[in-house]
Amino acid sequence: MARTAPNTNIIGSDSLQAVFLRRATSELERIAATASPKVLDALSAPTDAGSLARHLSQSDVIGSAVIELDPLVPALARNVEHRKILIERAGGTLSAENAGRLLGISRQAVDKRRRAGSLLAVRQGSDWHYPACQFDETDMVAGIADVVRAYTSAGSWMALDFLLAPDSVLGGRTPLEALRAGEADSVLRILRSEAVDGFA
Template identity: 50%
Template sequence: MKAPSSHETAFRDAASADPLREAFLRRSMDTITRIAAHADLKILSEALAASTGFGALARVLADAATAEASLVDLDPLAPLVARNAEHRVQILEAAGGTLSSTEVAQQLGVSRQAIEKRRRANTLLAVRMGGDWRYPRCQFDEAKGTVVAGLPKLLDVFAKAGPWVAMDFLLAPDDALGGETPMQRLRREGLTPELERLARIEQGDGFA
């Protein structure tokens, strides 16, 4: 008899731990099976190029052809939600991943409470993931053990828009910066009037 794979074992362990987890796993697996049966092989191949399993799933869910074949009748909003999820995965990859509050505290040489205080004050960029706060790695100068100079003031421009909008701005190449991202320019030159102006224009609070 073939021994169960690690994925099968993990599935059984998770399912047996809690009825709610079992229900979620079975419902999710049914949907994934349906997608795999209908999706074009090219779409599946492109999805497998993602660096994570979550990214692969988001890509195939976001594809319109796949959605038309197997998802729209189940949930018309699924492709839109998946495209948003895929975009967030791409942003986090561009950010170099994330750090926990404990890792950030060690990086900056302060307490976790100090990190939480700075997050609430919007002087550190943090996103909610899995019930916890994660801190995009790109905002730190790890060699110096500091936050990239000028970032806290720039984050203030995006206080109402939220961290995902701020990261989208910081990590997207901009023609006005010669194809550099605002984060690249911020790391090299600090917060220049040009960068602050671009951020305010992005938020509709400035003039071209």
């Protein structure tokens, strides 16, 4: 397969971006050349990032040589895909400015609440983003701050995963659905039973 050199007119040929682009292009060309059309089609996703994450999460697609050199590649890719799914299930995210507008507070106040553990924020790239599911029309869903604080050590992605995962104790509903129904006590009981951080 002929290789297409990355366009370095915009990105300097010695820059980190150009090096990354060359390495990523080389690996993608190798995957495209060796994976069957059936596998490539089965792993397609609605977005470029989703397709890439799905392909990199399959050890048979990326190859045993890569796994030997970098055994965490499939797990990292699955984590990227899982986070993407969580954000979709959360209804997307809001910027600090938009979260502030919804709550009627400043961006600085939003940041202060995030640092205090009373707002759920996940880091995407270099910025904090606020999952939309924690808000109703004008305020936060009651009980979210308790969940965020319970997952201080585990991290905000784990808190979001907890909120959006159906639980048999809640009759198959998610903790978020229970919070929206005014059942914060039921959610707190689950946190205590799982001995999460301060709820042991």
